[in-house]
Amino acid sequence: MKMRTNLLLIVTVILLCRxxxxxxxxxxxxxxxxxxxxxxxDVKISxxxxxxxxxxxxxxxxxxxxxDNDFRQIGSVAPLHASVYxxxxxxAFKKTVSSTFYYKITTVFSTDHAPVTTAEKEIEIxxxxxxxxxxxxxxxxxx
Numbered sequence: 001m002k003m004r005t006n007l008l009l010i011v012t013v014i015l016l017c018r019x020x021x022x023x024x025x026x027x028x029x030x031x032x033x034x035x036x037x038x039x040x041x042d043v044k045i046s047x048x049x050x051x052x053x054x055x056x057x058x059x060x061x062x063x064x065x066x067x068d069n070d071f072r073q074i075g076s077v078a079p080l081h082a083s084v085y086x087x088x089x090x091x092a093f094k095k096t097v098s099s100t101f102y103y104k105i106t107t108v109f110s111t112d113h114a115p116v117t118t119a120e121k122e123i124e125i126x127x128x129x130x131x132x133x134x135x136x137x138x139x140x141x142x143x
Contacts, residue, residue, distance in 0.1 A: 046086040
């Protein structure tokens with residue numbers, strides 16, 4: 001009888017809280033779906049989700065070296081339960097002279113669940129020196 005009461009209490013608390021339960025090993029992003037494409041200076045990052053339960057946002061991270069301590073957040077995408085997401089990095093060629101970049105996505109949850117990060121992907125972009133020089137000249141005259 002006591003065990004039945006405890007079970008009923010646990011079920012009631014879960015229903016009242018209406019907090020989505022998230023498995024510790026929940027895989028949100030399909031690891032095979034993370035892809036990078038380059039269109040000149042821009043990089044398009046796209047991915048597919050498997051389960052968006054409790055997801056607050058997807059943080060897009062970039063590095064020019066691939067070292068874990070070098071990744072910086074360059075943007076966030078809100079979950080829309082769309083299954084397919086993309087983010088366009090318009091600033092990759094402006095930040096460094098490197099033409100090789102590494103990207104990964106960190107899933108942030110609305111609960112106290114630890115963030116989950118994908119494996120990194122590498123892409124090499126090619127930007128003409130004329131475009132890079134013209135961008136530098138324009139930036140000198142901005143106020």
